[in-house]
Amino acid sequence: MFSLSHITDLVNAWLYQQFPPTLALLLQFVIVGILVITLFSILGLVLIMMERRVAAWMQLRLGPNRVGPRGMFQTVADTVKLIMKEGMTPNGADKLMFNLAPYIVMMVSMVIMAPLMFADGFQIWDINIGVFFITAISSVSVIGILMAGWASNNKYSLLGAMRSGAQIVSYELSAGLSIITIVILTGSLQVSEIIAAQQTGWWIFKGHIPVLISFVIFIIAVTAETNRAPFDLAEAESELTAGFHTEYSGMKFALFFLAEYVNIFVVCAIGATLFLGGWMPFHIGSWESFNHIMDYIPSSVWFFGKTFFLIFVIMWFRWTFPRLRIDQLLNLEWKYLLPISMFNLILVTLMAIMGWHF
């Protein structure tokens, strides 16, 4: 199978040949930084466009169709508008915190990209505690949201931030527990090894019922963690106008907005990596010719295809369901999802010990 690791190794070798090691490492940082920022902005544009299109089609509308062919450049135009706008800081706000918060939220979602494997052999940092790193870093984003809500000096923002804090902290538990089920089955925290373990079949097929349960729980938990409807209480348009980013405008608002979408991408990428085999093509047991055709599809297409499918599912939720109330939200986590995932964890452990999976 074609692997992008040839290219990355080539670049790596060339850099170390041309420059002293320290400079080469720094140059690699720069290249990676540029790539991540590019990916970040492209993802923002594509995902916002996708969200609007999905929303429109589900709501019997056409969606953006004015700027560019079939409205493709609508998000670009929106971004330009947001850049041109004045980024106001309210008088009573804590200036430092207020201006820092969007950057923290955005940086968190950038850093989580590090252990993601975008294609075969294309990864920023194959850290051996990859999955743990992701869960650890993603919990930092709540600090950015709390900062934004607190520093805005606005009651809506405060309520939104507090809701968001309670929500993210609780839902991290079941997201973490459902990630652990895969870690138990694989026996490794490293992203590349988790994917390699799915060579013979994706975990969602290999691990049957328990993995399916943890997959459903994972999807629900990450929907809540990214503050998406039906768990969008932190923004809750009809209750708190815009929640924690009520006071933000211009590019600072856009950073929150972008970070939300990139977060969705990241959590869906994690879901695709853990449950749907990352860049691994779809293989069926002994159908050699079928498997061979599947191998011809590039690994990055597999990865992005799976990720965007999960993103679509999460968007589908958003445009179908009404919003939960805050106490129902916490009830759902502590009374349903957590016990179920605890029970599921035991089941998976049993399964891993007895070797009941395929």
Added chain:
Amino acid sequence: MFLKEYIKDVWGAISSLLKGMKLTGYYFMHHNKEAITEQYPDNRKTLKMADRFRGEVVMPHDENNEHACTGCTACELACPNGTIKIITKMEPTPEGKKKKAIDTFVYRLELCTMCNLCVEACPTGAIKMDQTFEHSVFDRRLLTKKLNKPDSKVREGVE
């Protein structure tokens, strides 16, 4: 059985959610057929307003530049918000008598609520409602309209 009830509850909840997702999923897949958006400025050519749609008050003139308004001010009295102002003048008839005739029919579109009471009140059918609805202008003065055309006359036989 507690556990059975619990599982039944969870399953009922999930299936109710799936039902809704099925509907939105259907609309997503059939968006071409189901979309109801009217692309208004693009469909101007094919857009047809209902015959009775009340857009603005107009005074139809025939080919001889004649209208049916006698200047009786019934519409002005019927109007609830002072949209219409009729300025009359005395015009000599061929018999040498003087007869009241309309000088200017002032219609202030910005005050009009399209309630149709003036059209109902008109005894001679001189005014009617038109189907135009694109009334926005840059100068507010353009909304004060003079409905009778210059040098127009009352049609013969209209009393």
Added chain:
Amino acid sequence: MFEEVASTEQGDLVINIGPQHPATHGVLHLVITLNGETVKKVEPHLGYIHRSIEKMCESLSYRQFIYVTSRMDYLSSHINNHGCAMLVEKALQIEIPSRAQYIRVIMDELTRLASHQLWWGAMAMDIGALTPFFLAFREREMITDIMEETCGARLTMNYMVPGGIMYDIHPDFCKKVKEFIKHFRSKIDEYDELLTGNIIFQNRMKGIGILSKEDAISYGCSGPTARASGVSCDVRKIYPYEIYDQLKFDEVLATEGDSFARYQVRLVEMHQSMNIIEQLIDNIPEGEIQAKTKAVLKLPKGEFYTRIETARGEFGIYVVSEGGTTPYRIKFRSPGFSNLSALDHIVRGHKIGDMVAIMGTLDLVIPDIDR
């Protein structure tokens, strides 16, 4: 029965919902005192859209003042106009032709359907579901098209005049109404699929915002809001006007009084309205559409009151006449005002998200509350 006036203590959060807020559907201003997320009290502040319609009507003649009332509860403008026209007819003892009566009732029920459809979409939006709004507007669009074709306007029709209706129905009217009912009967199931059966929706609605029968009566609630609490208050049944006494339809009643009951009462009312229209649409008698009236209407000296069932409840018109061409004093009893007054009572102790949902089920139209 009335709670003590909750006082604002130190540590309470006082929040202004409105006058510009996505949840209030207009310029209603609510000052809510919160204890954490729990609502301690709600104070509605009115006056942001006060246009002094009652005072305005005192300078308008009995033909003219009808059109103003469609600016109050703009979602049931037909019914408001109908009530005013009925008052004038009652005072002058004008018998209106039966064709006009049939058409009036059909129009009223179409308006009620359109209003309930919009309510359904807007309420869904209040609790965070955005797609139902568009589904509701798809069906409502058909009604407004029918209205536009026959009455000449989509929202403020001014179709009712003292003595009948302004002009005859459009030739396509009956066909289109039948088409609409066929279409809507097939689509109303989607409403249930998308929202009514949804577990999140049911949890948000059931047992929330309970308005007891006694409270509903003492706050003067009317319409679906009161009927969901078990108060039989449908003006169409109690004081039948036009031809409602000859029609077969049920007064929709529920006993729970919670948000879900209010929701269901309105949904079933949509079915009832369709039944009423189906009974009438094939039997519109031929004949005159307007009774002969004088050009200038003068009401005899005295006081007159008429009530009519709008989509939101009982709409009353009270006119004091000195015998002139204009009313001496006019007073509207709008259903939204009384329904809003119960808000503080029923949201106390609920979460802020529930307050928005309860406001959605009360079906408030702000220009109706604040005339």
